Amino acid sequence: MHSVSIRSLDLSFGAVKVLRDLDLDIHDGEFLVLLGSSGCGKSTLLNCIAGLLDVTDGQIFIKDKNVTWLEPSERGIGMVFQSYALYPQMTVEGNLSFGLKNAGMPKPEIAERVARAAKILQIEPLLKRKPGALSGGQRQRVAIGRALVRDVDVFLFDEPLSNLDAKLRADLRVEIKRLHQKLKNTMIYVTHDQVEAMTLADRIAIMKDGAVMQLASPAEIYNRPGNRFVADFIGSPSMNFLEGDLGPNGFATDGQILPTDGYGFETDAPHGPATMGIRPEHVATGHDLSGLPIQAEVTVELVEPMGSDTLVWTQFAGQTFRFRMDGQAEVKDGDNIHIGIDPAKSSFFDKVSELRL
Amino acid sequence: MADASMTVPATGLADGPRGPKPRRAFSRGNIFLYGTLGLVAIYYMIPLWVMVMTSLKGMPEIRMGNIFAPPLEITFEPWVKAWSEACTGVNCDGLSRGFWNSVQILIPSVVLSIAVASVNGYALSNWKFKGSEVFFTILILGAFIPYQVMIYPIVIILREIGIMSSLAGLVLVHTIFGMPILTLLFRNYFASVPEELFKAARVDGAGFWGIYFRIMLPMALPIFVVAMILQVTGIWNDFLFGVIYTKPEIYPMTVQLNNIVNSVQGVKEYNVNMAATLLTGLVPLTIYFVSGKLFVRGIAAGAVKG
Numbered sequence: 001m002h003s004v005s006i007r008s009l010d011l012s013f014g015a016v017k018v019l020r021d022l023d024l025d026i027h028d029g030e031f032l033v034l035l036g037s038s039g040c041g042k043s044t045l046l047n048c049i050a051g052l053l054d055v056t057d058g059q060i061f062i063k064d065k066n067v068t069w070l071e072p073s074e075r076g077i078g079m080v081f082q083s084y085a086l087y088p089q090m091t092v093e094g095n096l097s098f099g100l101k102n103a104g105m106p107k108p109e110i111a112e113r114v115a116r117a118a119k120i121l122q123i124e125p126l127l128k129r130k131p132g133a134l135s136g137g138q139r140q141r142v143a144i145g146r147a148l149v150r151d152v153d154v155f156l157f158d159e160p161l162s163n164l165d166a167k168l169r170a171d172l173r174v175e176i177k178r179l180h181q182k183l184k185n186t187m188i189y190v191t192h193d194q195v196e197a198m199t200l201a202d203r204i205a206i207m208k209d210g211a212v213m214q215l216a217s218p219a220e221i222y223n224r225p226g227n228r229f230v231a232d233f234i235g236s237p238s239m240n241f242l243e244g245d246l247g248p249n250g251f252a253t254d255g256q257i258l259p260t261d262g263y264g265f266e267t268d269a270p271h272g273p274a275t276m277g278i279r280p281e282h283v284a285t286g287h288d289l290s291g292l293p294i295q296a297e298v299t300v301e302l303v304e305p306m307g308s309d310t311l312v313w314t315q316f317a318g319q320t321f322r323f324r325m326d327g328q329a330e331v332k333d334g335d336n337i338h339i340g341i342d343p344a345k346s347s348f349f350d351k352v353s354e355l356r357l
Numbered sequence: 358m359a360d361a362s363m364t365v366p367a368t369g370l371a372d373g374p375r376g377p378k379p380r381r382a383f384s385r386g387n388i389f390l391y392g393t394l395g396l397v398a399i400y401y402m403i404p405l406w407v408m409v410m411t412s413l414k415g416m417p418e419i420r421m422g423n424i425f426a427p428p429l430e431i432t433f434e435p436w437v438k439a440w441s442e443a444c445t446g447v448n449c450d451g452l453s454r455g456f457w458n459s460v461q462i463l464i465p466s467v468v469l470s471i472a473v474a475s476v477n478g479y480a481l482s483n484w485k486f487k488g489s490e491v492f493f494t495i496l497i498l499g500a501f502i503p504y505q506v507m508i509y510p511i512v513i514i515l516r517e518i519g520i521m522s523s524l525a526g527l528v529l530v531h532t533i534f535g536m537p538i539l540t541l542l543f544r545n546y547f548a549s550v551p552e553e554l555f556k557a558a559r560v561d562g563a564g565f566w567g568i569y570f571r572i573m574l575p576m577a578l579p580i581f582v583v584a585m586i587l588q589v590t591g592i593w594n595d596f597l598f599g600v601i602y603t604k605p606e607i608y609p610m611t612v613q614l615n616n617i618v619n620s621v622q623g624v625k626e627y628n629v630n631m632a633a634t635l636l637t638g639l640v641p642l643t644i645y646f647v648s649g650k651l652f653v654r655g656i657a658a659g660a661v662k663g
Binding site for chain 2: 050
């Protein structure tokens with residue numbers, strides 16, 4: 001059974017097509033992250049699921065019920081917004097109970113649900129306060145609580161952590177993950193932060209220009225990106241790309257042939273113009289490089305020490321190349337370093353279609 | 358390796374400027390600034406001074422001609438006369454009747470126009486419908502059409518629906534003429550309320566009126582005060598509509614004031630005229646004094662987010 005199912009969804013604002021023919025099935029209890037840069041349509045999609053935007057074409061199902069024409073409150077969803085969107089004139093308790101009052105729930109049950117949500121989110125001491133007297137993290141917890149009390153099937157998060165500082169963001173990220181483990185609700189989470197996406201998601205849907213580029217588990221997306229856009233988008237620092245040609249002997253670039261031993265091609269023996277993608281953290285140095293099929297000597301051009309590790313900029317096969325070294329490694333500009341690359345951990349993309357080969 | 362001066366922190370203070378920059382109280386700029394402000398303030402205060410002083414003098418003293426001098430002998434007679442004895446035509450019950458007429462016009466007009474315009478503004482900013490922008494533009498255009506053009510058509514309309522020369526007719530006219538500018542005011546205020554708040558309320562199952570009364574209204578107090586001040590002063594000071602769309606028994610205070618001041622028979626009682634004018638201006642003045650602070654906050658609310 002699918003919890004949320006989106007079928008050939010179209011959405012246009014005038015002549016601008018924001019979502020085009022989008023299909024998406026979300027399993028029961030799944031944590032799905034919609035990831036993409038700003039303007040890719042991820043928040044728009046979330047608003048469509050919530051019923052805050054009328055769709056141009058297509059259907060939306062929640063719990064196998066067609067909710068395309070239903071009001072947001074009738075869809076069994078709860079939503080958490082980036083700006084918290086707490087009602088400023090109501091206390092925390094008023095904020096939590098507003099939706100239940102609108103639904104005409106009896107008072108004792110409202111009190112019980114508010115108490116339960118407050119306990120889960122540890123906001124019991126704040127119940128009598130107004131949102132203005134809360135910190136950012138507390139406000140966001142109340143906002144989550146507002147979705148929680150309504151006992152909904154699906155939680156929608158619209159960049160809930162983007163307004164918080166880095167430390168709070170990391171804390172609340174873990175709390176949201178714990179909450180999901182505890183509640184086992186379906187959660188759809190929009191973000192532009194790939195760390196949030198990788199850490200929280202059961203599956204990630206990477207979006208671009210109103211279409212889903214790849215829908216897969218974080219590990220799959222990281223290790224086997226489906227196309228060049230996904231490969232470039234995921235990972236920080238981003239992937240190195242070498243332009244060249246695939247042939248029977250290997251990958252020809254800048255006058256040298258790199259072997260492709262161990263790489264699992266999607267199709268048999270592809271050939272032609274292609275792009276090779278290598279993650280900076282998959283470049284081996286020192287003892288690790290023994291036995292790797294691709295080995296080379298490069299000259300360090302620039303060093304970016306980051307404490308836990310060090311990013312080194314260099315030239316490889318005539319193209320700019322970055323790789324990551326241990327933070328303790330002593331390396332400086334002009335040094336010559338021996339590096340090794342494992343084709344099995346690389347990715348190859350078709351030059352034209354940009355799809356994974 | 359590193360320079361010693363970089364690792365050892367400097368101690369003590371060097372010569373030269375330290376702490377806040379000193380400012381002179383009597384700099385040339387300050388004297389010029391406060392001098393100008395003082396002069397302008399006096400310039401604006403003089404008419405009020407003359408009015409208050411004249412209204413407290415008896416007629417013999419006024420005839421002596423020192424209009425700036427304070428009264429030698431203070432009398433409140435002119436105030437009493439202006440309120441309850443001054444004659445307009447055959448009626449000699451002073452401004453009091455006009456005052457109560459104005460109150461009867463003012464309260465329903467203010468309440469009705471603000472109620473209608475706030476719902477308009479809320480709907481136009483949050484519940485956009487097909488053609489809502491066009492609708493809004495047409496409404497705003499109404500603010501630019503001179504009143505004079507519409508006077509006669511409105512006379513005909515009011516006559517046809519049977520409320521010409523009645524309080525109801527005047528209230529309707531005030532409500533309609535207040536709508537464009539008030540709708541603009543409310544629409545812009547509600548547009549500054551974060552959209553996510555509105556979305557959250559919809560997810561929470563609140564409808565059109567639920568969101569209006571429970572979410573938007575409690576947040577919009579400052580703009581309601583602004584609208585109230587605009588409407589109270591505007592409607593209280595209105596003369597044209599009052600004289601056209603009502604009849605002598607229900608003339609508002611401004612019309613009656615004009616009739617008292619401009620009566621051609623008998624002696625010109627300047628003290629009574631001054632007292633009558635001050636009495637008429639008292640209501641808008643009080644409103645400003647009472648709610649001036651809220652007014653400024655409401656005007657600035659759109660610009661600065663809390």
